[in-house]
Amino acid sequence: MSPRGVAIPEVKEQLFAAAERVLAREGAVGLTSRAITQEAGVAKGLLYRHFQDLDGFLAELLLDRAGLAAEEAGRLPETAGSGTVAGNITEAATSWLGSHSFALASLLLARPALITRGHERTGGRAPAAVDQVEAAFAASLAAEQKLGRVAATAATGTLALALVGTVHRVFLTHAARDPEAREQVERIVSAVLSGQVIDAPGGRS
DSSP states (O other): OOOTTOOOHHHHHHHHHHHHHHHHHHOGGGOOHHHHHHHHTSOTHHHHHHSSSHHHHHHHHHHHHHHHHHHHHTTGGGGTTSSOHHHHHHHHHHHHHTSHHHHTHHHHHHOTHHHHHHHHHHTTOSOOHHHHHHHHHHHHHHHHHHTTSBOTTOOHHHHHHHHHHHHHHHHHHSOTTOHHHHHHHHHHHHHHHTTTBOOBTTBOO
């Protein structure tokens, strides 16, 4: 048995996955310790055996899933030079849309105190996942610019900010797997990159 406050990886992931299922099915209001442990098929006390309280557990869940989303986005620059610029950005954005990190956005809106708990957990040093995603988008666009696939005059950092900011809003107002949300992401990428992308020598996408 691990000391209280130190969850072993298997237990943590089991509880995290159960919490995500409860949240998707019942919303933030239904996310209680009893609902989570029942969903996980474990004794109610297991959650408190490994976490100080429910908010501590949820803050850890948010940090974990946000980290996974940021890690996935961080691979975007590796696609530079392949496919199309808009296609790569769209794929990364829709992957981000479907990530657990933003399926949990409603939880932050319902329980803003979790932001403070997250800062306490990281000592205020860890950058927000959205900032890491923005940095990955900017790095990808800069890499494409060096390859001549993005206009030399394009402000890649500003484009990344516009992309991430508008896509983030879609995440906060639509269900993660809503087809309409995915279509909006495609339109956002197309609009933001319009006139800035040169996927083939001598032509603009």
